[in-house]
Amino acid sequence: MVTLKDIAKKAGVSVMTVSRVVNGNQSKVSAKTAKRINKIIDELGYVPNYSARSLISKKTNIIAIILRKDSKPDNPYNARMLSGIIPFLQEKGYYSMVVGLDNFKEVSRHLKSWHAAGAIFLGLFEDDVLSIQDEHDIPLIFTDSYNNLDTITNVGIDDYKGGCLAAQHFISKGHTKVGLATYAIDHSPISKARFQGFTDTLKKHHIEINDEHIYNDHSPEHIVEKALKTDITGLFITADILALDVMEILKEKGHLVPDRMSIIGFDDLPYGKYSSPRLTTIQQDIDEKAKVACDLLLNNMDQKLPSKNYIIDVKLQIRDSVKDYSTV
DSSP: OOOHHHHHHHHTSOHHHHHHHHTTOOTTSOHHHHHHHHHHHHHHTOOOOHHHHHHHHSOOSEEEEEEETTSOTTSHHHHHHHHHHHHHHHHTTOEEEEEEEOSHHHHHHHHHHHTOSEEEEESOOGGGHHHHHHHOOSOEEEESOOOOOSSSEEEEEOHHHHHHHHHHHHHHTTOOSEEEEESOTTTOHHHHHHHHHHHHHHHHTTOOOOGGGEEEOSOHHHHHHHHTTSOOOEEEESSHHHHHHHHHHHHHTTOOTTTTOEEEEEEOOTHHHHSSSOOEEEEEOHHHHHHHHHHHHHHHHHSOOOOOEEEEOEEEEOOSSSOOOTTO
16 A cells, blocks of 8 residues: 555655645645655555544544535525635645534534534524534634624624615615515524614615515515515615516516616625626625635634634625616
């Protein structure tokens, strides 16, 4: 069986240098040396035995990326986060294990069985955050987790500000009758913060939003059906995916956006740039969120750092889906 020592001897380098190349951590290895080592690895047919290594050391280079079971990896937001996290970790010599789980027991079992070196959580694990944190001594990074705990490290965005920006844009364009569509406002702190920012800003400008203009619904068909029965001129929809579905259904029914209904989304997913009309939205920097989560995880592997709640700013991305009534 070919060993790291065999490769190091033939390459004329240390075993540590070979190990870095094998594990993809080549920041301290020159490109020329790495190329030579990889050529020798191919010639000798060396295959790393990660399973045996983890059984001996009780450690792996595996980072668990944990989603809610009902949140699919191909969801555009999740896909964007994963496309930022996985290559970043791989470049640092780590391997990603992506899984959808529902509760603390499932999370704990998987982290232990994989001997995970750390974990990044995508989505809400509100009820289980403290239990997960107490059960494991590996670095754990949560994203979009709303809680008052000062013992966890979380990466989120200013959802409340996003709601404020949406309301301000409608107001600046002369809209006085607007509505809001969101997911599970009673159960999602994210949706609740966006809703609160939106409604608080409207109230500051003496604009009331009636209950009949708030659509707490996953169905774009229901949202369109209800909204068209009212005299509202605009809808703030707290997720781009839902906003784009609503726009498509409005179009199918012969109603133009923004002439009949103006739309503001949230997330700034790539699809919004190519919709017709192009979607005005609240932009969160998903790539930055993924990078910050990875940086915090790796930094906590080197040394135990104080927990922190890292909030990334948002901004308004103005495109074509809001009609201007201010000059009418």
